[in-house]
Amino acid sequence: MLEVTRKLVELLDLSPTGDDHFQGDSEDLGFPNVFGGQVLGQSLMAACRTVEGRLPHSLHAYFLRPGNHSLPIDYEVQRVRDGGSFSVRRVIARQDGKEILTGAMSFQGEESGYEHQFEMPAVAGYDDLASESDYVARLMPHIPEKMRDKLDRERPIEIRPIDPVNPLKPEAKPPYKQSWLRAQGELPDDPVLHRCLLAYASDFTFLGTSLHPHGVTFMSRNMQVASLDHAIWFHRDFRMDDWLLYDKDSPSASGGRGFNRGNFFSRDGVLVASTTQEALIRQR
Template sequence: MLEVTRKLVDLLDLSPIGDDHFQGDSEDLGFPNVFGGQVLGQGLMAASRTVEGRLPHSLHAYFLRPGNHSMPIDYEVQRVRDGGSFSVRRVIARQGGKEILTGSVSFQVAEEGFEHQLEMPDAPAPDTLKSEQEYGEMLAPHVPERFRDSLTRDRPIEIRPVDPVNPFKPEPRPPHKQSWFKTQGHLPDDPVLHRCLLTYASDFAFLGTSLNPHGVTFMSKNMQVASLDHAIWFHRDFRMDDWLLYDKDSPSASAGRGFNRGNFFNQSGGLVASTTQEALIRKRSR
Protein backbone atom coordinates (compact mmCIF):
# COMPACT_ATOMS: atom_id res chain seq x y z
CA MET A 1 0.00 0.00 0.00
CA LEU A 2 1.40 3.42 -0.92
CA GLU A 3 1.94 5.96 1.85
CA VAL A 4 -0.71 8.35 0.51
CA THR A 5 -3.25 5.49 0.52
CA ARG A 6 -2.20 4.36 3.99
CA LYS A 7 -2.94 7.88 5.28
CA LEU A 8 -6.48 7.64 3.89
CA VAL A 9 -6.98 4.18 5.42
CA ASP A 10 -5.75 5.58 8.74
CA LEU A 11 -8.14 8.53 8.37
CA LEU A 12 -11.04 6.06 8.23
CA ASP A 13 -9.73 4.09 11.23
CA LEU A 14 -11.69 5.94 13.94
CA SER A 15 -10.75 6.02 17.61
CA PRO A 16 -13.38 4.81 20.12
CA ILE A 17 -14.13 7.50 22.73
CA GLY A 18 -16.99 5.86 24.65
CA ASP A 19 -20.04 3.67 24.15
CA ASP A 20 -20.82 3.84 20.41
CA HIS A 21 -18.92 7.12 20.13
CA PHE A 22 -15.90 7.53 17.84
CA GLN A 23 -13.55 10.29 16.75
CA GLY A 24 -11.88 10.87 13.43
CA ASP A 25 -9.26 13.34 12.22
CA SER A 26 -9.89 15.67 9.29
CA GLU A 27 -7.85 16.21 6.15
CA ASP A 28 -7.31 19.38 4.16
CA LEU A 29 -7.73 18.76 0.42
CA GLY A 30 -7.50 22.45 -0.43
CA PHE A 31 -11.26 23.00 -0.22
CA PRO A 32 -12.70 25.72 2.08
CA ASN A 33 -14.40 23.05 4.22
CA VAL A 34 -14.05 19.36 5.06
CA PHE A 35 -14.57 17.16 2.00
CA GLY A 36 -18.05 15.65 2.28
CA GLY A 37 -16.84 12.21 1.22
CA GLN A 38 -14.57 12.10 4.27
CA VAL A 39 -17.51 12.60 6.65
CA LEU A 40 -19.58 10.02 4.74
CA GLY A 41 -16.79 7.43 4.80
CA GLN A 42 -16.01 7.98 8.47
CA GLY A 43 -19.72 7.91 9.36
CA LEU A 44 -20.12 4.58 7.58
CA MET A 45 -17.07 3.22 9.41
CA ALA A 46 -18.46 4.39 12.77
CA ALA A 47 -21.79 2.67 12.14
CA SER A 48 -20.03 -0.50 10.93
CA ARG A 49 -18.07 -0.72 14.20
CA THR A 50 -21.35 -1.43 16.02
CA VAL A 51 -22.50 -4.32 13.79
CA GLU A 52 -21.08 -7.84 13.51
CA GLY A 53 -21.59 -10.39 10.73
CA ARG A 54 -23.45 -7.98 8.44
CA LEU A 55 -22.23 -5.63 5.74
CA PRO A 56 -23.70 -2.20 4.95
CA HIS A 57 -25.97 -2.20 1.91
CA SER A 58 -27.21 1.41 2.00
CA LEU A 59 -26.46 4.80 3.51
CA HIS A 60 -28.64 7.93 3.44
CA ALA A 61 -27.17 11.15 4.82
CA TYR A 62 -27.80 14.90 5.02
CA PHE A 63 -25.05 17.50 5.20
CA LEU A 64 -26.17 20.04 7.81
CA ARG A 65 -23.21 22.38 8.24
CA PRO A 66 -19.81 22.78 6.59
CA GLY A 67 -17.05 20.96 8.47
CA ASN A 68 -13.79 22.53 9.65
CA HIS A 69 -10.77 20.53 8.46
CA SER A 70 -8.62 21.87 11.32
CA MET A 71 -10.76 20.04 13.91
CA PRO A 72 -11.50 16.35 14.61
CA ILE A 73 -15.04 15.05 14.13
CA ASP A 74 -17.02 13.14 16.77
CA TYR A 75 -19.41 10.40 15.61
CA GLU A 76 -22.31 9.14 17.69
CA VAL A 77 -23.96 5.89 16.60
CA GLN A 78 -27.48 4.99 17.74
CA ARG A 79 -28.59 1.35 17.52
CA VAL A 80 -32.04 1.67 15.96
CA ARG A 81 -32.82 -1.99 15.28
CA ASP A 82 -31.28 -5.46 14.95
CA GLY A 83 -33.62 -7.84 13.13
CA GLY A 84 -33.22 -11.35 11.78
CA SER A 85 -31.71 -10.14 8.48
CA PHE A 86 -31.20 -6.39 8.77
CA SER A 87 -29.67 -3.95 11.24
CA VAL A 88 -30.17 -0.18 11.17
CA ARG A 89 -27.92 2.45 12.71
CA ARG A 90 -28.30 6.20 12.96
CA VAL A 91 -25.07 8.20 12.88
CA ILE A 92 -24.52 11.83 13.86
CA ALA A 93 -21.29 13.72 13.13
CA ARG A 94 -20.43 16.73 15.30
CA GLN A 95 -17.79 19.41 15.52
CA GLY A 96 -17.74 21.87 18.41
CA GLY A 97 -20.95 20.34 19.71
CA LYS A 98 -22.87 21.13 16.49
CA GLU A 99 -24.17 18.53 14.04
CA ILE A 100 -22.56 18.66 10.62
CA LEU A 101 -24.06 15.42 9.23
CA THR A 102 -26.84 13.04 10.14
CA GLY A 103 -27.60 9.77 8.41
CA SER A 104 -28.88 6.22 8.59
CA VAL A 105 -27.10 3.03 7.55
CA SER A 106 -28.71 -0.36 6.91
CA PHE A 107 -26.81 -3.66 7.17
CA GLN A 108 -27.81 -7.11 5.89
CA VAL A 109 -26.69 -10.69 6.38
CA ALA A 110 -25.30 -12.44 3.29
CA GLU A 111 -28.22 -13.73 1.19
CA GLU A 112 -28.88 -15.22 -2.26
CA GLY A 113 -31.79 -14.00 -4.42
CA PHE A 114 -32.95 -12.73 -7.81
CA GLU A 115 -30.28 -11.12 -9.98
CA HIS A 116 -30.51 -8.48 -12.72
CA GLN A 117 -28.78 -5.20 -13.54
CA LEU A 118 -28.39 -2.49 -16.15
CA GLU A 119 -25.71 -3.07 -18.73
CA MET A 120 -22.45 -1.23 -18.29
CA PRO A 121 -22.27 1.79 -20.62
CA ASP A 122 -19.50 2.20 -23.16
CA ALA A 123 -16.38 3.94 -21.87
CA PRO A 124 -12.72 4.15 -22.88
CA ALA A 125 -10.43 1.78 -20.97
CA PRO A 126 -8.68 3.40 -17.98
CA ASP A 127 -5.20 2.73 -19.38
CA THR A 128 -6.03 5.01 -22.33
CA LEU A 129 -6.77 8.03 -20.10
CA LYS A 130 -4.76 10.55 -18.08
CA SER A 131 -5.29 10.94 -14.35
CA GLU A 132 -6.75 14.01 -12.65
CA GLN A 133 -3.32 14.67 -11.17
CA GLU A 134 -1.73 14.64 -14.63
CA TYR A 135 -4.35 17.11 -15.90
CA GLY A 136 -3.74 19.22 -12.80
CA GLU A 137 -0.01 19.34 -13.50
CA MET A 138 -0.78 20.48 -17.07
CA LEU A 139 -3.11 23.24 -15.80
CA ALA A 140 -0.97 24.39 -12.87
CA PRO A 141 1.34 26.79 -14.78
CA HIS A 142 -1.71 28.62 -16.18
CA VAL A 143 -3.75 29.19 -12.98
CA PRO A 144 -3.34 31.42 -9.91
CA GLU A 145 -0.73 30.11 -7.47
CA ARG A 146 -3.31 29.48 -4.70
CA PHE A 147 -4.85 26.66 -6.76
CA ARG A 148 -1.64 24.84 -7.73
CA ASP A 149 -1.16 22.69 -4.63
CA SER A 150 -4.69 21.25 -4.80
CA LEU A 151 -4.35 20.56 -8.54
CA THR A 152 -1.02 18.72 -8.24
CA ARG A 153 -1.30 17.01 -4.82
CA ASP A 154 -0.75 13.27 -4.53
CA ARG A 155 -4.06 11.43 -4.39
CA PRO A 156 -4.85 8.13 -2.63
CA ILE A 157 -7.73 7.60 -5.07
CA GLU A 158 -6.55 7.73 -8.67
CA ILE A 159 -9.27 9.23 -10.85
CA ARG A 160 -9.10 9.08 -14.63
CA PRO A 161 -11.85 11.25 -16.11
CA VAL A 162 -13.39 10.66 -19.52
CA ASP A 163 -13.52 13.93 -21.49
CA PRO A 164 -12.51 16.14 -18.53
CA VAL A 165 -13.73 19.71 -18.07
CA ASN A 166 -11.28 22.57 -17.60
CA PRO A 167 -12.60 23.98 -14.29
CA PHE A 168 -11.38 27.47 -15.21
CA LYS A 169 -12.78 27.54 -18.78
CA PRO A 170 -15.94 25.39 -18.80
CA GLU A 171 -18.29 25.12 -21.75
CA PRO A 172 -21.89 23.82 -21.78
CA ARG A 173 -22.05 20.02 -22.07
CA PRO A 174 -24.67 17.29 -21.68
CA PRO A 175 -25.47 16.39 -18.04
CA HIS A 176 -23.33 13.26 -18.05
CA LYS A 177 -19.85 12.44 -16.71
CA GLN A 178 -17.66 9.34 -16.49
CA SER A 179 -14.51 8.60 -14.50
CA TRP A 180 -12.49 5.53 -13.58
CA PHE A 181 -11.59 5.17 -9.88
CA LYS A 182 -9.00 3.03 -8.08
CA THR A 183 -6.89 3.32 -4.94
CA GLN A 184 -3.15 3.72 -5.31
CA GLY A 185 -1.68 0.39 -4.21
CA HIS A 186 -3.08 -2.86 -2.81
CA LEU A 187 -5.60 -2.91 0.05
CA PRO A 188 -6.29 -5.49 2.77
CA ASP A 189 -9.18 -7.94 2.29
CA ASP A 190 -11.67 -6.04 4.47
CA PRO A 191 -15.04 -5.56 2.71
CA VAL A 192 -16.09 -2.83 5.18
CA LEU A 193 -12.96 -0.82 4.35
CA HIS A 194 -13.62 -1.16 0.61
CA ARG A 195 -17.20 0.09 1.09
CA CYS A 196 -16.06 3.02 3.23
CA LEU A 197 -13.44 3.96 0.63
CA LEU A 198 -15.99 3.83 -2.18
CA THR A 199 -18.34 6.01 -0.11
CA TYR A 200 -15.48 8.47 0.38
CA ALA A 201 -14.66 8.52 -3.34
CA SER A 202 -18.28 8.72 -4.53
CA ASP A 203 -18.46 12.43 -3.60
CA PHE A 204 -15.64 13.42 -5.96
CA ALA A 205 -16.81 15.33 -9.06
CA PHE A 206 -20.42 14.27 -8.45
CA LEU A 207 -22.38 17.51 -8.10
CA GLY A 208 -20.48 18.93 -11.07
CA THR A 209 -22.61 16.70 -13.30
CA SER A 210 -25.54 19.06 -12.76
CA LEU A 211 -23.35 22.05 -13.66
CA ASN A 212 -22.33 20.66 -17.06
CA PRO A 213 -25.29 22.00 -19.09
CA HIS A 214 -24.80 25.50 -17.68
CA GLY A 215 -21.14 25.96 -18.60
CA VAL A 216 -19.98 26.59 -15.05
CA THR A 217 -17.92 24.78 -12.41
CA PHE A 218 -17.36 25.23 -8.69
CA MET A 219 -14.44 27.49 -9.70
CA SER A 220 -16.70 29.85 -11.68
CA LYS A 221 -17.23 33.38 -10.39
CA ASN A 222 -20.19 33.95 -8.04
CA MET A 223 -21.08 30.25 -7.83
CA GLN A 224 -22.20 28.84 -4.47
CA VAL A 225 -22.11 25.03 -4.57
CA ALA A 226 -22.48 22.48 -1.79
CA SER A 227 -23.66 18.89 -1.35
CA LEU A 228 -27.03 18.81 0.43
CA ASP A 229 -27.46 15.06 0.82
CA HIS A 230 -25.95 11.79 -0.36
CA ALA A 231 -27.17 8.22 -0.69
CA ILE A 232 -25.32 5.08 -1.69
CA TRP A 233 -26.43 1.47 -2.23
CA PHE A 234 -24.00 -1.46 -2.40
CA HIS A 235 -25.22 -4.20 -4.76
CA ARG A 236 -22.28 -6.60 -5.11
CA ASP A 237 -18.85 -7.17 -3.62
CA PHE A 238 -15.97 -5.25 -5.18
CA ARG A 239 -12.42 -4.09 -4.54
CA MET A 240 -11.38 -0.46 -4.48
CA ASP A 241 -7.86 -1.41 -5.63
CA ASP A 242 -9.35 -2.58 -8.96
CA TRP A 243 -10.65 -0.11 -11.55
CA LEU A 244 -14.30 0.95 -11.19
CA LEU A 245 -16.21 3.05 -13.73
CA TYR A 246 -18.29 5.84 -12.15
CA ASP A 247 -21.03 6.73 -14.65
CA LYS A 248 -23.03 9.83 -13.64
CA ASP A 249 -25.96 11.82 -14.98
CA SER A 250 -28.15 14.71 -13.83
CA PRO A 251 -31.83 14.37 -14.77
CA SER A 252 -32.85 17.77 -13.38
CA ALA A 253 -31.81 21.14 -12.00
CA SER A 254 -34.30 23.64 -10.58
CA ALA A 255 -34.82 26.06 -7.69
CA GLY A 256 -31.07 26.42 -7.16
CA ARG A 257 -30.61 22.65 -6.74
CA GLY A 258 -29.08 20.02 -9.00
CA PHE A 259 -29.98 16.33 -8.81
CA ASN A 260 -27.29 13.76 -9.64
CA ARG A 261 -27.22 9.97 -10.05
CA GLY A 262 -24.32 7.57 -10.39
CA ASN A 263 -23.50 3.89 -10.97
CA PHE A 264 -20.20 2.11 -10.24
CA PHE A 265 -19.27 -0.80 -12.53
CA ASN A 266 -16.28 -3.13 -12.27
CA GLN A 267 -14.26 -3.93 -15.38
CA SER A 268 -16.25 -7.13 -15.94
CA GLY A 269 -19.42 -5.05 -16.28
CA GLY A 270 -20.88 -5.84 -12.85
CA LEU A 271 -22.92 -3.05 -11.24
CA VAL A 272 -21.46 -2.86 -7.73
CA ALA A 273 -22.94 0.35 -6.27
CA SER A 274 -25.29 3.25 -7.02
CA THR A 275 -25.44 6.81 -5.70
CA THR A 276 -27.69 9.85 -5.68
CA GLN A 277 -27.05 13.38 -4.50
CA GLU A 278 -28.83 16.71 -4.50
CA ALA A 279 -26.61 19.77 -4.44
CA LEU A 280 -26.96 23.50 -4.02
CA ILE A 281 -25.89 25.09 -7.33
CA ARG A 282 -26.69 28.75 -6.76
CA LYS A 283 -25.61 31.57 -9.06
CA ARG A 284 -25.29 34.66 -6.87
CA SER A 285 -25.79 38.12 -8.29
CA ARG A 286 -22.39 39.17 -6.95
Protein backbone atom coordinates (compact mmCIF):
# COMPACT_ATOMS: atom_id res chain seq x y z
CA MET A 1 0.00 0.00 0.00
CA LEU A 2 1.35 3.43 -0.92
CA GLU A 3 2.00 5.86 1.93
CA VAL A 4 -0.66 8.32 0.69
CA THR A 5 -3.24 5.50 0.55
CA ARG A 6 -2.23 4.26 3.99
CA LYS A 7 -2.95 7.74 5.36
CA LEU A 8 -6.43 7.67 3.81
CA VAL A 9 -7.13 4.24 5.33
CA GLU A 10 -6.00 5.61 8.70
CA LEU A 11 -8.27 8.65 8.20
CA LEU A 12 -11.23 6.27 7.95
CA ASP A 13 -10.10 4.26 10.99
CA LEU A 14 -12.08 6.12 13.66
CA SER A 15 -11.23 6.20 17.37
CA PRO A 16 -13.97 5.11 19.81
CA THR A 17 -14.80 7.82 22.35
CA GLY A 18 -17.71 6.16 24.18
CA ASP A 19 -20.72 3.94 23.56
CA ASP A 20 -21.47 4.27 19.83
CA HIS A 21 -19.44 7.49 19.68
CA PHE A 22 -16.35 7.88 17.49
CA GLN A 23 -13.92 10.58 16.41
CA GLY A 24 -12.09 11.09 13.14
CA ASP A 25 -9.40 13.47 12.00
CA SER A 26 -9.86 15.83 9.04
CA GLU A 27 -7.69 16.35 5.98
CA ASP A 28 -7.07 19.50 3.97
CA LEU A 29 -7.49 18.84 0.24
CA GLY A 30 -7.22 22.50 -0.70
CA PHE A 31 -10.96 23.16 -0.58
CA PRO A 32 -12.30 25.94 1.69
CA ASN A 33 -14.07 23.31 3.82
CA VAL A 34 -13.81 19.62 4.70
CA PHE A 35 -14.22 17.40 1.63
CA GLY A 36 -17.73 15.94 1.73
CA GLY A 37 -16.52 12.48 0.72
CA GLN A 38 -14.39 12.33 3.86
CA VAL A 39 -17.43 12.90 6.10
CA LEU A 40 -19.44 10.34 4.10
CA GLY A 41 -16.73 7.70 4.40
CA GLN A 42 -16.18 8.29 8.10
CA SER A 43 -19.93 8.34 8.84
CA LEU A 44 -20.35 5.00 7.09
CA MET A 45 -17.38 3.57 8.99
CA ALA A 46 -18.89 4.74 12.30
CA ALA A 47 -22.18 3.01 11.50
CA CYS A 48 -20.38 -0.18 10.40
CA ARG A 49 -18.63 -0.35 13.78
CA THR A 50 -22.04 -0.97 15.41
CA VAL A 51 -23.26 -3.76 13.08
CA GLU A 52 -22.06 -7.37 12.94
CA GLY A 53 -22.57 -9.88 10.14
CA ARG A 54 -24.21 -7.40 7.75
CA LEU A 55 -22.78 -5.03 5.15
CA PRO A 56 -24.16 -1.61 4.19
CA HIS A 57 -26.39 -1.60 1.12
CA SER A 58 -27.51 2.05 1.20
CA LEU A 59 -26.56 5.44 2.61
CA HIS A 60 -28.58 8.67 2.62
CA ALA A 61 -26.97 11.83 4.02
CA TYR A 62 -27.54 15.58 4.22
CA PHE A 63 -24.70 18.08 4.51
CA LEU A 64 -25.89 20.66 7.05
CA ARG A 65 -22.89 22.93 7.59
CA PRO A 66 -19.45 23.27 6.02
CA GLY A 67 -16.81 21.40 8.00
CA ASN A 68 -13.53 22.83 9.25
CA HIS A 69 -10.56 20.73 8.11
CA SER A 70 -8.45 21.95 11.05
CA LEU A 71 -10.75 20.25 13.60
CA PRO A 72 -11.60 16.59 14.30
CA ILE A 73 -15.15 15.35 13.72
CA ASP A 74 -17.29 13.57 16.33
CA TYR A 75 -19.69 10.85 15.15
CA GLU A 76 -22.71 9.68 17.13
CA VAL A 77 -24.40 6.45 15.96
CA GLN A 78 -28.00 5.72 16.92
CA ARG A 79 -29.18 2.10 16.68
CA VAL A 80 -32.57 2.59 15.02
CA ARG A 81 -33.44 -1.07 14.41
CA ASP A 82 -32.00 -4.58 14.08
CA GLY A 83 -34.55 -6.70 12.25
CA GLY A 84 -34.50 -10.24 10.92
CA SER A 85 -32.92 -9.17 7.61
CA PHE A 86 -31.93 -5.51 7.90
CA SER A 87 -30.27 -3.17 10.39
CA VAL A 88 -30.64 0.63 10.28
CA ARG A 89 -28.35 3.19 11.85
CA ARG A 90 -28.62 6.96 12.13
CA VAL A 91 -25.35 8.94 12.21
CA ILE A 92 -24.79 12.53 13.30
CA ALA A 93 -21.44 14.21 12.58
CA ARG A 94 -20.51 17.21 14.73
CA GLN A 95 -17.76 19.77 14.97
CA ASP A 96 -17.56 22.20 17.87
CA GLY A 97 -20.93 20.89 19.06
CA LYS A 98 -22.74 21.71 15.80
CA GLU A 99 -24.13 19.16 13.37
CA ILE A 100 -22.41 19.20 9.98
CA LEU A 101 -23.99 16.00 8.58
CA THR A 102 -26.89 13.74 9.37
CA GLY A 103 -27.47 10.45 7.64
CA ALA A 104 -29.04 7.00 7.73
CA MET A 105 -27.42 3.72 6.67
CA SER A 106 -29.10 0.36 6.09
CA PHE A 107 -27.38 -3.03 6.37
CA GLN A 108 -28.32 -6.48 5.09
CA GLY A 109 -26.93 -9.97 5.41
CA GLU A 110 -25.93 -11.93 2.31
CA GLU A 111 -28.98 -13.04 0.33
CA SER A 112 -29.66 -14.39 -3.17
CA GLY A 113 -32.49 -13.23 -5.46
CA TYR A 114 -33.43 -11.89 -8.87
CA GLU A 115 -30.55 -10.35 -10.83
CA HIS A 116 -30.42 -7.71 -13.58
CA GLN A 117 -28.38 -4.59 -14.29
CA PHE A 118 -27.74 -1.86 -16.86
CA GLU A 119 -24.97 -2.60 -19.31
CA MET A 120 -21.73 -0.69 -18.86
CA PRO A 121 -21.42 2.05 -21.50
CA ALA A 122 -18.77 1.68 -24.19
CA VAL A 123 -15.96 4.05 -23.20
CA ALA A 124 -12.24 4.51 -23.68
CA GLY A 125 -10.13 2.18 -21.55
CA TYR A 126 -8.10 3.43 -18.61
CA ASP A 127 -4.75 2.40 -20.15
CA ASP A 128 -4.94 5.12 -22.80
CA LEU A 129 -6.04 7.97 -20.51
CA ALA A 130 -4.05 10.54 -18.58
CA SER A 131 -4.74 11.04 -14.87
CA GLU A 132 -6.09 14.18 -13.24
CA SER A 133 -2.62 14.68 -11.75
CA ASP A 134 -1.19 14.82 -15.29
CA TYR A 135 -3.70 17.51 -16.27
CA VAL A 136 -2.98 19.49 -13.12
CA ALA A 137 0.75 19.42 -13.93
CA ARG A 138 0.05 20.90 -17.37
CA LEU A 139 -2.14 23.65 -15.88
CA MET A 140 0.19 24.46 -12.97
CA PRO A 141 1.76 27.57 -14.58
CA HIS A 142 -1.73 29.08 -14.94
CA ILE A 143 -3.02 28.22 -11.45
CA PRO A 144 -2.78 30.83 -8.63
CA GLU A 145 0.35 30.19 -6.58
CA LYS A 146 -1.58 29.86 -3.29
CA MET A 147 -3.45 26.82 -4.70
CA ARG A 148 -0.50 24.99 -6.26
CA ASP A 149 0.70 23.05 -3.20
CA LYS A 150 -2.72 21.47 -2.60
CA LEU A 151 -3.44 20.68 -6.24
CA ASP A 152 0.02 19.23 -6.87
CA ARG A 153 -0.02 16.80 -3.94
CA GLU A 154 0.04 13.02 -4.34
CA ARG A 155 -3.46 11.53 -4.28
CA PRO A 156 -4.66 8.23 -2.79
CA ILE A 157 -7.44 7.94 -5.40
CA GLU A 158 -6.18 7.94 -8.98
CA ILE A 159 -8.75 9.42 -11.37
CA ARG A 160 -8.48 9.19 -15.15
CA PRO A 161 -11.20 11.36 -16.73
CA ILE A 162 -12.74 10.69 -20.12
CA ASP A 163 -13.15 13.91 -22.15
CA PRO A 164 -11.79 16.17 -19.36
CA VAL A 165 -12.72 19.83 -18.94
CA ASN A 166 -10.17 22.61 -18.56
CA PRO A 167 -11.29 24.18 -15.24
CA LEU A 168 -9.68 27.50 -16.23
CA LYS A 169 -11.35 27.68 -19.65
CA PRO A 170 -14.49 25.52 -19.54
CA GLU A 171 -16.73 25.02 -22.53
CA ALA A 172 -20.41 24.08 -22.42
CA LYS A 173 -20.93 20.33 -22.88
CA PRO A 174 -23.85 17.88 -22.50
CA PRO A 175 -24.59 16.89 -18.87
CA TYR A 176 -22.56 13.69 -18.88
CA LYS A 177 -19.24 12.86 -17.23
CA GLN A 178 -17.17 9.70 -17.01
CA SER A 179 -13.94 8.70 -15.33
CA TRP A 180 -12.00 5.64 -14.28
CA LEU A 181 -10.76 5.56 -10.69
CA ARG A 182 -9.05 3.30 -8.18
CA ALA A 183 -7.19 3.49 -4.89
CA GLN A 184 -3.41 3.57 -5.29
CA GLY A 185 -1.77 0.36 -4.11
CA GLU A 186 -3.14 -2.93 -2.78
CA LEU A 187 -5.76 -2.80 -0.01
CA PRO A 188 -6.72 -5.30 2.71
CA ASP A 189 -9.56 -7.77 1.99
CA ASP A 190 -12.07 -5.88 4.15
CA PRO A 191 -15.43 -5.26 2.36
CA VAL A 192 -16.35 -2.55 4.88
CA LEU A 193 -13.17 -0.61 4.04
CA HIS A 194 -13.84 -0.89 0.30
CA ARG A 195 -17.39 0.45 0.74
CA CYS A 196 -16.19 3.35 2.90
CA LEU A 197 -13.51 4.19 0.34
CA LEU A 198 -16.11 4.19 -2.44
CA ALA A 199 -18.24 6.55 -0.35
CA TYR A 200 -15.19 8.80 -0.02
CA ALA A 201 -14.38 8.68 -3.74
CA SER A 202 -17.97 9.06 -4.93
CA ASP A 203 -17.93 12.80 -4.13
CA PHE A 204 -15.02 13.47 -6.49
CA THR A 205 -15.99 14.95 -9.90
CA PHE A 206 -19.70 14.42 -9.14
CA LEU A 207 -21.03 17.93 -8.59
CA GLY A 208 -19.35 19.22 -11.74
CA THR A 209 -21.63 17.08 -13.94
CA SER A 210 -24.47 19.58 -13.44
CA LEU A 211 -22.13 22.44 -14.38
CA HIS A 212 -21.23 20.95 -17.78
CA PRO A 213 -24.10 22.47 -19.82
CA HIS A 214 -23.40 25.94 -18.43
CA GLY A 215 -19.73 26.24 -19.31
CA VAL A 216 -18.56 26.84 -15.73
CA THR A 217 -16.57 24.93 -13.10
CA PHE A 218 -16.05 25.23 -9.37
CA MET A 219 -13.07 27.49 -10.18
CA SER A 220 -15.15 29.97 -12.21
CA ARG A 221 -15.54 33.45 -10.76
CA ASN A 222 -18.61 34.18 -8.63
CA MET A 223 -19.59 30.52 -8.34
CA GLN A 224 -20.80 29.11 -5.02
CA VAL A 225 -20.88 25.30 -5.15
CA ALA A 226 -21.49 22.77 -2.39
CA SER A 227 -22.94 19.28 -1.96
CA LEU A 228 -26.39 19.40 -0.33
CA ASP A 229 -27.13 15.70 0.00
CA HIS A 230 -25.70 12.38 -1.15
CA ALA A 231 -27.01 8.84 -1.50
CA ILE A 232 -25.27 5.55 -2.33
CA TRP A 233 -26.61 2.07 -3.03
CA PHE A 234 -24.16 -0.84 -2.93
CA HIS A 235 -25.32 -3.59 -5.29
CA ARG A 236 -22.45 -6.09 -5.44
CA ASP A 237 -18.99 -6.72 -4.03
CA PHE A 238 -16.04 -4.86 -5.54
CA ARG A 239 -12.50 -3.78 -4.84
CA MET A 240 -11.39 -0.17 -4.68
CA ASP A 241 -7.82 -1.11 -5.62
CA ASP A 242 -9.07 -2.26 -9.03
CA TRP A 243 -10.35 0.05 -11.75
CA LEU A 244 -13.98 1.24 -11.55
CA LEU A 245 -15.82 3.28 -14.17
CA TYR A 246 -17.79 6.18 -12.65
CA ASP A 247 -20.51 7.02 -15.20
CA LYS A 248 -22.40 10.22 -14.29
CA ASP A 249 -25.24 12.35 -15.69
CA SER A 250 -27.27 15.36 -14.59
CA PRO A 251 -30.95 15.18 -15.62
CA SER A 252 -31.86 18.62 -14.25
CA ALA A 253 -30.69 21.92 -12.79
CA SER A 254 -33.06 24.54 -11.38
CA GLY A 255 -33.43 26.93 -8.46
CA GLY A 256 -29.67 27.18 -7.98
CA ARG A 257 -29.45 23.39 -7.53
CA GLY A 258 -28.00 20.70 -9.78
CA PHE A 259 -29.12 17.06 -9.63
CA ASN A 260 -26.55 14.36 -10.41
CA ARG A 261 -26.68 10.56 -10.80
CA GLY A 262 -23.90 8.01 -11.08
CA ASN A 263 -23.16 4.33 -11.60
CA PHE A 264 -19.97 2.48 -10.68
CA PHE A 265 -18.99 -0.44 -12.92
CA SER A 266 -16.11 -2.84 -12.42
CA ARG A 267 -13.74 -3.11 -15.37
CA ASP A 268 -15.46 -6.35 -16.43
CA GLY A 269 -18.83 -4.58 -16.66
CA VAL A 270 -20.48 -5.45 -13.33
CA LEU A 271 -22.65 -2.67 -11.83
CA VAL A 272 -21.43 -2.48 -8.22
CA ALA A 273 -22.90 0.77 -6.85
CA SER A 274 -25.12 3.74 -7.73
CA THR A 275 -25.15 7.31 -6.43
CA THR A 276 -27.26 10.45 -6.49
CA GLN A 277 -26.53 13.96 -5.27
CA GLU A 278 -28.11 17.38 -5.30
CA ALA A 279 -25.69 20.28 -5.16
CA LEU A 280 -25.80 24.03 -4.77
CA ILE A 281 -24.60 25.59 -8.04
CA ARG A 282 -25.30 29.25 -7.37
CA GLN A 283 -23.94 32.14 -9.38
CA ARG A 284 -23.47 34.97 -6.93
